[in-house]
Each structure stands twice: as C-alpha cells, then as structure tokens.
Amino acid sequence: MKQSPKQFFSTPAGKLTLAIIAMVFCWTALIVYLSTTSEGGTWFPTDADMQRVRDEIKKDTNTLATEQANQAVFDKLQDDYEDSLATFWNADRDGEPEIELRNLINDAAQRAEANLQNLGSVRPSTINNELSYADLDFTLVDEYSKVIRFFAEVEKSTPRLSWRRVEIRVEPTRARAVTGPGANRNNATAAATTTTPAQTFRTTGQVRVIKYAPAGNTSSGKTTAAAAKTGTTAKPATTAAAAKPAQQSAAAAEAAAPAEKPAEQPAADEASTNKETGK
Secondary structure, rough: OOHHHHHOOOOOOHHHHHHHHHHHHHHHHHHHHHHHOOOOOOOOHHHHHHHHHHHHHHHHHHHHHHHHHHHHHHHHHHHHHHHHHHHHEEEEHHHHHHHHHHHHHHHHHHHHOOEEEEEOEEEEEOOOOEEEEEEOOOOOOOHHHHHHHHHHHHHHHOOOOOEEEEEEEHHHHHHEEEEEOOOOOOOOOOEEEOOOOOEEEEEEEEEEEEEHHHHHHHOOHHHHHHHHHHOOOOOOOOOOOOOOOOHHHHHHHHHHHOOOOOOOOOHHHHHHHHHHHOO
C-alpha cells in the first residue's frame, strides 16, 4: 500500500529523513552566510587573497622589528639614567647642597692654598619631582699655579661638580716702592727703587650639581644620614667654613672694580706702570 508524504513523515523513518534534510539545509545556509569574514576575506581565498595576507604579515614583521629596536634604545637610556643616579648629589648621602656645596668649594680653595675672594649663595632650581640642580658662583684671585691647583682640587670633589662657566683675567700689577738700604740714595732726583709683585689672575666661575631626591624620601637631606652611610662625621652647617678677616673682605670689595674692565685694561695698566718705573 502506497503511503502519502504526510503518512511517511509521521513514521520514525520519515522523521529521520526530515531531520537530515533540515540539517543539510542549515549547513548550506551557514556556509553561504559565513562565506565572507569580518576582514573581507572568504572561506575559500584566492591566490590574490593569500598574497595580500603575506604582504600584511611581512609589513607587521618589519614594524615589530622597528619597535623592538626603539625599545632597545629606550632601555639603554633608562639603564644609563639609573647608572648616572649614583653620581648625582644625594641629600641622604651628601647633605643639603645649599650648605655643603659652599663647603666643597671652600675646602678645595684651602687645599690649593688659593685666595678665594668671593663665594656666592647657592641657587637651587627644580627639574622634575626627583631631580633638581644647584649653582654656585665664586671668585678666586691668585697666582696661575694656584688657580690650576684649585681646579684640580674641585675635580676631586665627591660628588663630582660640573663647570658651567669659567673666566680668567689678568689682574693689573702695581709696582711698590722700596725704601731703606735697597733704595738708590746717590742720586737725589732718582725715583725710589720699585719691585713688581707676582702676576695674579682673577678667576670667576660657576659650578653646578644635580640633586637626586627619590620619590617618598622624607629625610630632607639630613647630613647625619650621610655620615652614617659614609662612616664620617657630618660637616657643620656653616655659611662659610673658614671666614675671611674683615680687612680681606674690604680688599675684595676694592678689587671687584677691575673685574668689570674690558680685557685690554690690564695691558694699559701695565704700560702705565712700566712708564712710571722707567723714570
């Protein structure tokens, strides 16, 4: 007896056949619907599609290599910065630069036996949250050998100081009259015998230190902490480690005027001195 389609699909075999037909239809619809990917490709790429993907992979590989090279440069800069932090001024180790920087310059002048006429005040400036710098001006008037010795002593300072400005000018020399047994008494009209002092040089300069203060540092640069780390006693907080006599300060004020003269002024003074001594 021949069955109708309705009767066939009501049987178990008909239901299985209907399920298989529905499954095949669903798979076909999914393949057609998803044949285009979100990137614009297909499930069945052509040779042109594969070449385009290869070009993109090559481009991304080159970009990755460039970024890795840039990262290596940045890492080296970071390593160099961290290495240089050890050479910077650390308040916990070296004390406050507003006080100790003056002591360093004054101690260098004392070791060189140089005449330090003027020592300015320390001027701090902020770079960022962790770094700042401090500048200090000085004036030194002495023989050239002592000036060079002073430079060498400053270079030995710890932490190391950097030079911002150095200017050396010849100080005008003035002959001094000599009286007594050495004077020429045979000729009453002759001038008194004179002696020329040693040539001195006026040296003005500026030194700078970079101060490193780590974030969260609450010590405020106490010198006692630096003494505990280095095993030395802290330096007293004095504005000048060795005060100059009052008469030397007056001489410094009097000698400040020649520093403002142009470079050719000392030569003119020497010429006039030679003219006087030649009489």
